[in-house]
Amino acid sequence: MFEIRVICDPADTDRVSDALSQAFTVGPVRQHPTRDGKALRLYVTADHHSNTGPWPDPETAYALAPNIISEIGWTAQTAADKPFGTRLPRDFWLRKAAVLDRIALKDEADGFPGDAAEIATEAAERLMDLDDAAVICDPRHYVRQQYAHWTKHQ
Structure with a gap:
């Protein structure tokens, strides 16, 4: 910026x-x-303009996502398998931010106030920092865009 x-x-x-x-x-x-x-x-x-396309809605972004429990398991297992101090790959941080966003979306839809949205935003900001993403947007929107792009190219 x-x-x-x-x-x-x-x-x-x-x-x-x-x-x-x-x-x-x-x-x-x-x-x-x-x-x-x-x-x-x-x-x-x-x-700078983002060159990766428009911001998808959550349903579009997570249309191909595994269920939340499966993603939590994958995230925990991936983190556990890496020796302490080893740098985790971008896919880990993207999937972690996406699953936290999905949990926050579910809590928001169910009317449960809590810290899920704050934690999802922090994870999204971590991904943006990792990507050195200099875009002006809601960090969770950035995660959705990146996740949709990632799933289409897997």
Whole structure:
């Protein structure tokens, strides 16, 4: 994520804003006049576009996923099989984040307030850190996108 500042003629602000949104994923554009009042300063938080496609809904993302109990077992066994201090592969972190997201989704649908959503978000953020993913999104949406992509290529 990065910040962009543009100084432009007030008549060009819409054109500049449109160009920025086509080139990057952007937040709201903040406008401030220059000190002389003849131009505008535009500030926008931006990030590179994700090139892996749109955010799938949970049903689409997890359509090919094994049942939750099976995934918990796979995650626990994979972690147990690795010697302490050994780096676990990306697939482990993706599947772990996905199963935690699925548990949180089930709890949310059942109306159970708890910490499942927080734990799922933390696991998703871990995956984003591992991927060095510099995208502006809900971390759990990122997991769903990556999981859907991963299952289609397995």
